Amino acid sequence: MEEIKIGLLGFGNVGTGVYKILEENRNDILHREGLKLKVEKILVRDVHKRRKMIIDSSLFTDNIKDIIDNPEISIVAEFMGGIDPAKEYILAALEKKKTVVTANKEVMARYWSELEKAAQKNGVGLYYEASVAGGIPIIKVMGESLQANKVYELMGIINGTTNYILTKMSEEGRSFEDVLSEAQRLGYAEPDPTADIEGFDATYKLSILSSIAFHARVPIEYIYREGITKITAEDIAYGKELGYVIRLLAIAKKQGFSIETRVHPTFIPMSHPLAAVRDSYNAIFIRGDAVGSMMLYGRGAGDLPTGSAVVSDIITACHQSEKHRYTTFYNEAQVSEEVNFIKNWETEFFIRLTVKDKPGVLAKIAGIFGKHEVSIASMIQKNHNEDSVPLIFVTHHAKELSMKKAIDDIKCQQDVIRVENVIRVEN
Amino acid sequence: MEEIKIGLLGFGNVGTGVYKILEENRNDILHREGLKLKVEKILVRDVHKRRKMIIDSSLFTDNIKDIIDNPEISIVAEFMGGIDPAKEYILAALEKKKTVVTANKEVMARYWSELEKAAQKNGVGLYYEASVAGGIPIIKVMGESLQANKVYELMGIINGTTNYILTKMSEEGRSFEDVLSEAQRLGYAEPDPTADIEGFDATYKLSILSSIAFHARVPIEYIYREGITKITAEDIAYGKELGYVIRLLAIAKKQGFSIETRVHPTFIPMSHPLAAVRDSYNAIFIRGDAVGSMMLYGRGAGDLPTGSAVVSDIITACHQSEKHRYTTFYNEAQVSEEVNFIKNWETEFFIRLTVKDKPGVLAKIAGIFGKHEVSIASMIQKNHNEDSVPLIFVTHHAKELSMKKAIDDIKCQQDVIRVENVIRVEN
Numbered sequence: 001m002e003e004i005k006i007g008l009l010g011f012g013n014v015g016t017g018v019y020k021i022l023e024e025n026r027n028d029i030l031h032r033e034g035l036k037l038k039v040e041k042i043l044v045r046d047v048h049k050r051r052k053m054i055i056d057s058s059l060f061t062d063n064i065k066d067i068i069d070n071p072e073i074s075i076v077a078e079f080m081g082g083i084d085p086a087k088e089y090i091l092a093a094l095e096k097k098k099t100v101v102t103a104n105k106e107v108m109a110r111y112w113s114e115l116e117k118a119a120q121k122n123g124v125g126l127y128y129e130a131s132v133a134g135g136i137p138i139i140k141v142m143g144e145s146l147q148a149n150k151v152y153e154l155m156g157i158i159n160g161t162t163n164y165i166l167t168k169m170s171e172e173g174r175s176f177e178d179v180l181s182e183a184q185r186l187g188y189a190e191p192d193p194t195a196d197i198e199g200f201d202a203t204y205k206l207s208i209l210s211s212i213a214f215h216a217r218v219p220i221e222y223i224y225r226e227g228i229t230k231i232t233a234e235d236i237a238y239g240k241e242l243g244y245v246i247r248l249l250a251i252a253k254k255q256g257f258s259i260e261t262r263v264h265p266t267f268i269p270m271s272h273p274l275a276a277v278r279d280s281y282n283a284i285f286i287r288g289d290a291v292g293s294m295m296l297y298g299r300g301a302g303d304l305p306t307g308s309a310v311v312s313d314i315i316t317a318c319h320q321s322e323k324h325r326y327t328t329f330y331n332e333a334q335v336s337e338e339v340n341f342i343k344n345w346e347t348e349f350f351i352r353l354t355v356k357d358k359p360g361v362l363a364k365i366a367g368i369f370g371k372h373e374v375s376i377a378s379m380i381q382k383n384h385n386e387d388s389v390p391l392i393f394v395t396h397h398a399k400e401l402s403m404k405k406a407i408d409d410i411k412c413q414q415d416v417i418r419v420e421n422v423i424r425v426e427n
Numbered sequence: 428m429e430e431i432k433i434g435l436l437g438f439g440n441v442g443t444g445v446y447k448i449l450e451e452n453r454n455d456i457l458h459r460e461g462l463k464l465k466v467e468k469i470l471v472r473d474v475h476k477r478r479k480m481i482i483d484s485s486l487f488t489d490n491i492k493d494i495i496d497n498p499e500i501s502i503v504a505e506f507m508g509g510i511d512p513a514k515e516y517i518l519a520a521l522e523k524k525k526t527v528v529t530a531n532k533e534v535m536a537r538y539w540s541e542l543e544k545a546a547q548k549n550g551v552g553l554y555y556e557a558s559v560a561g562g563i564p565i566i567k568v569m570g571e572s573l574q575a576n577k578v579y580e581l582m583g584i585i586n587g588t589t590n591y592i593l594t595k596m597s598e599e600g601r602s603f604e605d606v607l608s609e610a611q612r613l614g615y616a617e618p619d620p621t622a623d624i625e626g627f628d629a630t631y632k633l634s635i636l637s638s639i640a641f642h643a644r645v646p647i648e649y650i651y652r653e654g655i656t657k658i659t660a661e662d663i664a665y666g667k668e669l670g671y672v673i674r675l676l677a678i679a680k681k682q683g684f685s686i687e688t689r690v691h692p693t694f695i696p697m698s699h700p701l702a703a704v705r706d707s708y709n710a711i712f713i714r715g716d717a718v719g720s721m722m723l724y725g726r727g728a729g730d731l732p733t734g735s736a737v738v739s740d741i742i743t744a745c746h747q748s749e750k751h752r753y754t755t756f757y758n759e760a761q762v763s764e765e766v767n768f769i770k771n772w773e774t775e776f777f778i779r780l781t782v783k784d785k786p787g788v789l790a791k792i793a794g795i796f797g798k799h800e801v802s803i804a805s806m807i808q809k810n811h812n813e814d815s816v817p818l819i820f821v822t823h824h825a826k827e828l829s830m831k832k833a834i835d836d837i838k839c840q841q842d843v844i845r846v847e848n849v850i851r852v853e854n
Binding site: 273 | 704725738
């Protein structure tokens with residue numbers, strides 16, 4: 001049996017996980033899959049760095065050429081993260097006719113076409129299961145198990161950090177700032193948490209997922225993005241009273257030729273399968289015309305879960321060697337449909353106001369909603385025996401732009417002290 | 428492009444769904460997958476029967492030979508259900524070098540080896556994604572996305588009827604008999620519901636799932652089976668008080684070379700992902716050494732969800748034609764490990780007793796548990812101001828056989844009026 005030689009780019013969290021899995025499950029992979037996989041070289045910044053894992057130091061190199069120019073290495077697995085130099089290395093590997101397995105969501109979301117074309121031109125594979133939702137095989141499931149479906153909706157919890165923060169806020173009634181700094185202390189959130197809490201990370205992943213789901217390229221520029229920094233314990237408490245749980249959702253819907261894609265904090269009913277996804281877990285909820293509602297749930301990050309996806313891609317690549325390609329189902333040339341990206345989507349809204357405790361205020365606000373064709377589904381008004389009172393509305397389906405206009409009008413009302421928050425609601 | 432001709436065996440619920448999907452998604456399958464699929468013949472009992480769907484009557488035949496002996500048909504899809512004559516037809520198709528796609532859990536669970544061998548001998552494929560959990564692609568995920576894992580635990584809600592019944596009982600406080608007869612009226616349960624409510628259906632499916640998960644054949648004879656008929660509204664109410672939800676779980680665990688497989692009503696914590704699986708939905712929860720905890724959720728039955736799995740298998744079969752085989756990962760010859768099936772597994776237990784309201788009863792019972800090395804984790808005793816009182820225990824991990832002996836001893840106590848129920852608890 002021929003040994004398949006692999007080059008790893010990066011040896012951080014995921015790289016270590018991949019190495020561990022290949023070592024520990026060597027026999028299983030040999031017996032079950034008939035494959036002899038060997039890590040030949042590992043690209044690191046510092047070959048002399050002390051590492052937790054005991055590993056033959058001759059495997060390390062700080063020179064990319066030792067991998068790219070080694071004709072014995074047929075598969076390159078990349079988990080350096082970021083664009084530069086990961087993208088350049090991936091392209092170089094493809095040009096040298098090496099199959100690439102990557103966990104890099106940002107590179108895939110931004111340079112997908114370019115990389116796919118390079119892979120195609122060189123007759124090699126490009127695999128990226130690990131780029132979205134860690135160990136959850138959502139990319140393979142959409143590509144190879146839902147072929148008989150028109151997928152028309154996808155809602156994902158695809159950022160573990162924000163889900164951890166929102167879970168803690170919801171279950172312990174704590175503030176965003178409080179939970180974030182705890183999460184940073186525990187290493188669950190980055191020192192600079194922007195990519196997570198402002199929804200950038202989820203946007204990259206949604207670009208990849210929705211492109212596959214809808215068989216049409218969804219560039220990140222077309223994805224509406226809103227982070228979780230403005231969510232308060234009060235919003236969550238009132239939502240709970242109305243039967244809702246808050247999650248940062250990555251949402252993609254397709255109707256006819258219209259696609260809407262958005263990442264924002266969202267209230268969902270407590271009975272929704274996504275409401276049970278707690279802590280740093282990820283899940284992707286899909287609706288297809290044949291399969292109905294479906295959900296995949298699991299670990300969205302971590303050395304071994306993400307490593308599981310990388311190694312699965314490596315094994316798949318080995319078995320598909322005759323075909324040399326993976327994502328034949330996604331190919332720009334095949335996108336015959338013209339799609340348009342809409343911004344004026346319809347959804348339900350949760351609106352929390354602080355108003356003066358005076359007669360007629362409610363009627364005035366209700367009138368403004370009516371004027372903009374926003375109809376109210378439920379309401380909470382609490383008497384605080386103070387000058388100001390909270391007023392909470394949940395609307396029926398309404399247009400995004402109508403809601404914006406209604407809120408602008410409401411803000412101008414003399415008796416409205418503050419528009420505290422507007423949070424979208426999905427079912 | 429060559430047309431791929433398909434013969435359907437059966438045109439009930441699933442057969443109609445498959446036909447519908449192939450018709451409605453014809454263009455998508457052509458463009459995305461590059462496949463021209465055509466239903467050539469459909470085997471039915473009565474070719475003259477009036478059907479809801481408008482369909483060319485020349486497609487129907489009541490003679491299996493019109494399919495088996497037609498050399499143009501390369502794929503046969505079976506959804507007749509039951510053993511006889513489905514098994515014979517599947518074998519005949521394989522012998523005629525036709526790839527078979529089946530939704531038949533019973534045939535697969537009972538005659539897997541025989542069918543696999545026939546497929547292998549004839550160099551054709553045998554696909555059965557639709558045999559377990561309808562539209563949920565659990566078989567492909569285990570075989571083609573978790574290759575880097577040692578799966579050591581699997582817990583599934585794989586029977587929609589019982590999950591519907593238990594959900595209604597839990598959420599509406601109703602009795603088993605009451606909900607069952609309603610379910611029968613609504614067509615959610617069969618006129619003879621035995622296969623579902625006594626757990627036979629789940630047993631077939633667990634045999635298939637655990638065999639794939641553990642890469643070792645798990646015959647149905649080795650699966651412990653207990654139905655839901657003895658679950659009462661009281662059990663459910665007390666479980667709720669302790670933070671549990673009841674589900675009929677199909678459980679498979681592997682530790683070293685020991686495998687335990689069992690189907691029985693089970694209490695799980697309300698925070699467990701399986702606790703959120705309501706009504707007739709199915710879900711499979713998996714633990715693997717690399718991927719960690721994972722769950723797949725979706726429609727476990729129905730014309731289109733099951734049809735989605737069948738059509739996905741057909742498409743996979745077409746793409747894998749060079750390989751001619753699908754389940755190479757399951758092959759008796761490759762099972763090098765010796766496994767043993769254990770019956771004396773460890774789990775937690777919920778025990779509900781009715782005892783006389785006399786001093787010393789609790790001490791006596793606690794003493795019996797202690798004697799059999801069963802330790803108590805929590806307890807509810809309620810004073811009903813009557814001669815008899817309910818007494819509820821939840822134990823720590825205990826051996827199945829120790830618990831049996833403890834219960835036998837408790838039954839003999841003078842002050843114990845009844846052992847109302849013993850329900851296993853998983854976390």
